[in-house]
Amino acid sequence: MSNMKPLPLPLLDPAPGEAGAAPCCPPLTERPFTVEEARTAARMFKALGDPVRLRLFSAVASHAGGEACVCDISDVGVSQPTVSHHLKKLREAGLLTSERRGTWVYYRVEPSVLATMGRLLAAT
Amino acid sequence: MSNMKPLPLPLLDPAPGEAGAAPCCPPLTERPFTVEEARTAARMFKALGDPVRLRLFSAVASHAGGEACVCDISDVGVSQPTVSHHLKKLREAGLLTSERRGTWVYYRVEPSVLATMGRLLAAT
DNA sequence: CGTCTATGTTGACACTCATCGATACAAGCG
DNA sequence: CGCTTGTATCGATGAGTGTCAACATAGACG
Numbered sequence: 001m002s003n004m005k006p007l008p009l010p011l012l013d014p015a016p017g018e019a020g021a022a023p024c025c026p027p028l029t030e031r032p033f034t035v036e037e038a039r040t041a042a043r044m045f046k047a048l049g050d051p052v053r054l055r056l057f058s059a060v061a062s063h064a065g066g067e068a069c070v071c072d073i074s075d076v077g078v079s080q081p082t083v084s085h086h087l088k089k090l091r092e093a094g095l096l097t098s099e100r101r102g103t104w105v106y107y108r109v110e111p112s113v114l115a116t117m118g119r120l121l122a123a124t
Numbered sequence: 125m126s127n128m129k130p131l132p133l134p135l136l137d138p139a140p141g142e143a144g145a146a147p148c149c150p151p152l153t154e155r156p157f158t159v160e161e162a163r164t165a166a167r168m169f170k171a172l173g174d175p176v177r178l179r180l181f182s183a184v185a186s187h188a189g190g191e192a193c194v195c196d197i198s199d200v201g202v203s204q205p206t207v208s209h210h211l212k213k214l215r216e217a218g219l220l221t222s223e224r225r226g227t228w229v230y231y232r233v234e235p236s237v238l239a240t241m242g243r244l245l246a247a248t
Numbered sequence: 249c250g251t252c253t254a255t256g257t258t259g260a261c262a263c264t265c266a267t268c269g270a271t272a273c274a275a276g277c278g
Numbered sequence: 279c280g281c282t283t284g285t286a287t288c289g290a291t292g293a294g295t296g297t298c299a300a301c302a303t304a305g306a307c308g
Contacts, residue, residue: 082267089265
């Protein structure tokens with residue numbers, strides 16, 4: 001409602017409430033996680049813990065050019081508001097970033113994410 | 125030594141309702157996940173999507189000998205029933221297995237899990 | 249047998265979440 | 279300026295989840 005910002009992209013900035021993928025945490029097998037580590041890592045796992053979000057993330061991650069328009073990946077069997085909702089969750093978890101270009105919005109995988117999560121599951 | 129376990133352990137077998145970690149799914153970046161792949165993989169991510177469960181899993185995974193007694197890992201800031209509840213979730217997701225030996229119950233990481241999940245996040 | 253310890257289960261509660269329709273916002277085009 | 283399309287937000291709702299206290303179960307030991 002009182003969205004009086006003169007700034008161009010009020011809905012797409014990664015600004016407030018979005019987590020950002022910190023280079024968090026040693027491998028899960030290295031030592032017991034601390035409360036803080038667990039909270040950070042669980043946020044990422046949780047974001048991928050929904051089938052629809054996992055399909056959306058996979059669709060973006062595997063898309064040619066490293067990015068995908070929402071229109072390219074919306075066919076996951078749920079309504080458009082629900083797709084938008086899940087993409088927002090993935091953004092808030094720091095897994096995806098978005099950018100509006102003209103009419104369309106493009107999503108890409110936050111670069112550090114795959115390495116960070118891969119490291120969590122690395123065997124010692 | 126009547127500890128020969130002639131009876132099946134109704135609470136500890138991975139029998140019904142427990143998922144089992146299938147060698148599921150290509151890397152997330154390879155191609156968009158199918159509905160079935162997403163359902164299977166999301167079940168595992170979801171199990172790790174809670175801070176308490178992540179600490180329990182990490183405690184088991186990092187414990188000397190590859191297994192941990194519940195009594196070794198119960199100090200995660202929640203009540204004993206809650207610990208038991210979360211361990212059950214991790215079992216049902218196929219991430220942990222349990223075995224009673226005498227008074228104590230020991231948990232270990234399902235061997236294939238780390239490799240399977242690591243593969244999901246492998247970069248191409 | 250009885251009792252103690254370790255762990256799992258039940259039932260209840262508050263809370264979160266996935267989903268949708270309706271609506272708002274953004275950009276291009278006539 | 280309206281019209282159209284793409285995407286985000288709002289509000290409601292039903293399903294799911296984390297948590298605990300109380301209770302149940304299993305083994306060890308006397």
